[in-house]
Amino acid sequence: MKHISKILCLLLLGLTTVSYGQKKSKKNAAPPVQQTQAAKPEKKSPFKKYSDIVTSDAVTDEGLFKVHSVGEKFYYEIPFDLLNTDMLLVSRISKIAAGLGGGYMNAGSKTNEQVIRWSRVNNDIHLRSISFTNVANDSLPIQLSVSANNYDPILAAFSIEAFNQDSTAVLIEISDLFLSDNPALSGLSENMRREYKVRNLDRKRSFISRMASFPENIEVRHDMTYNATDPPSNSRTGTISMEMSQSMYLLPEVPMQPRLYDQRVGWFTIRQIDYGSEALKSDVKTYIRRWRLEPKDPEAYARGELVEPVKPIVYYLDPATPAKWRPYFRQGIEDWQQAFEAAGFKNAIIAKDAPTKEEDPDWSPEDARYSTVRYVASTTRNAVGPSVSDPRSGEIIESDIIWYHNHLRSYRNRYMLETGAANPSARTLDTPEEEIGEMMRRVISHEVGHALGLPHNMKASYSYPTDSLRSATFTQKWGLAATIMDYTRYNYVAQPGDEGVRWVRMLGPYDEYAINWGYRYIPNANSAEDEKAILNSWIREKAGDPVYLFGGGNSYDPSSQTESVGDDPVKASRYGLANLKIVAPNLAKWTAKPGENYADLAELYGELIGVWTRFAGHVVTNVGGVYEELKTTDQPGVIYTPISKASQMDAMKFLVEDVFTTPDWLLQKEILDNIEPSGAVEGIGSMQSRLLASLLRKDRLDRMIENEAMNGSEAYTLTAMLSDLRKGLWSEVSSSRNIDAFRRNLQRAHVERLAELMKQDERNRSDISAAVRAELKSIQSLAKTGSSRYAPCIIQYHLRDIDALIESMLSAE
Structure with a gap:
């Protein structure tokens, strides 16, 4: 049996071999794979072939x-x-x-x-x-x-x-x-x-x-x-x-060495909290934002020679900029070269036309490598100067200054309103091209200043004596304020007959000072801390000189106000008012064009009221005002100083006589009869009410209370101010004089504002509530007794209404 089995096995093996041989011959196949162990499948890669994605297409x-x-x-x-x-x-x-x-x-x-x-x-x-x-x-x-x-x-x-x-x-x-x-x-x-x-x-x-x-x-x-x-x-x-x-x-592999901020010199900043500081707290480090300027020739720079920077600041003009305005835009940019020369650099800032499509088909104003001045077709009346900076160091990488087309209209209008009384060329809607160009140049300079790192410095206008702005020699040399970064746009102080004065702002000595402080290269300083002593010494050198002070603007400091001119806001506003009283009766004539409607007149009249409101607002700030002069602990003197009693009383006199008295000079019949069927009473009333509300702001009254507590009889007190205001606003009642519609509106606004003050003070009652309650009772008494002096008419009804209104207010409290 064993022998037979072996024979069968051999026969089967032979059949199998013959069969495989036939199959191989038939298919021309490769030798067989050993079947003793199954082959493992290859693991599929999660990635594709590069050539399968980035194809020839x-x-x-x-x-x-x-x-x-x-x-x-x-x-x-x-x-x-x-x-x-x-x-x-x-x-x-x-x-x-x-x-x-x-x-x-x-x-x-x-x-x-x-x-x-x-x-x-x-x-x-x-x-x-x-x-x-x-x-x-x-x-x-x-x-x-x-x-x-x-x-x-x-x-x-x-x-x-x-x-x-x-x-x-x-x-x-x-x-x-x-x-x-x-x-x-x-x-x-x-x-x-x-x-x-x-x-x-x-x-x-x-x-x-x-x-x-x-x-x-x-x-x-x-x-x-x-x-x-x-x-x-x-x-x-x-x-x-x-x-x-x-x-x-x-971004640069090695960040620019930052420069520590000092609040006494205005700069835009970045802020970091340094947890690795040796201070016994998380240490706030504030650095200024600035371009990286380094001298090409450090040795020449160290000798005091003017040296070009390794990489200058370049601004390209938008191809959409009208050709006639381009020279003024270039001037506005390159005006800053003089300031950079104060920091030791020449040709530090350059204006160029944008390349054409033929010159550079890839050039784009949105390309982050290029800084531009964009000309925007928009009805917006504004201009801005933003920039992009490295948050690691404050290095400005690029910026895009934006000029909105309709901003031309703003400057034309303000030029007429603020200088037209003494400046014949401003008395037209078709302002001469050269003068509009000069205004645009200075706006671009202002916005470039922002893009260089400088914020507004509203204290700069206060550094010049108000009467000096009536001098041709002074204004042509020094401009209207110590910096272009103030909002001192026009010289509204100059009076008819002040020949040769400068009307439009320009760069000033503060600009050179600030650029030197922020951009001067300090070669031996290896860290921001190493620079601190020398930066402080530059500030100390200018201490006490108002030209080099910085103030960003606030609600309490009359020396740091937007749109103000000169070092005496009351005197400046008196000059401004005198000019507006000349402009108002001529406005219809100066804006008239044959065949045109009265839209321009309506616009200019509305802006005229706005200009007067600003002038008056500058005076309001004096009442309860406090001067702020930023200092460090190593400097003598204090930071905050209340305005003198005499100055506050002078401001109050101006407000009573020239702001809260009905401004008949604004009520030009030729204008009002052509621009609206009604609205003068409401418009004037709105202006006066806003100024009254500003005068009676709670924070202002709080400062007056504190000033009296600290300085006694040297202070202009809250009760004295409220009494002076009441005597001015209600002066007609005791003498039975006519109370016109404008005055009646203002008197109602006065009562309502006093009542609002009592509401604001009710949670933490102070002397404000006591003083205001006394004022309301005095006004109620005036209204009660005064109403009997008038025959039945709207004036009598008004006074009776005031009596009832105050009674309801005091009863409801």
């Missing part, structure tokens, strides 16, 4: 990253050596829906800026928004806690699609970042979304229109279309569309 642009567009998909090719590198992402609206933002947004408006980093986590690339608000040196142990307690948010995550050919970069599809409604990149704020009732982003109507890579930045343009119930324009469409610009800019 791809459009590639090389720069900071390679960017690829393949059909409707867009890719970033991010080099590994740029992972975890600081970049600045700036979001702007490059094309805007009409009316979006209420007129104060435009093509070019910045909506966000943030430092970002790309990082790899396993098979993903993360995009984080990085904050430098809380910091500590990397070498310190506390940095571990700072990092743990300030975890940076992830804006987006992307799967790695592939690696490039030499595995030095990763490929990610970037489309979703720009086609999803990411708030960090959006042009719509939360307030806008609520106002316009935005429901959602419509992905089907959103797309990427451009993606370009440059050596230091990547520029993306993408359209975003939102469904909205109440859009700002084209309401029937239910749609808001805008084109966004995203500029991703590589």
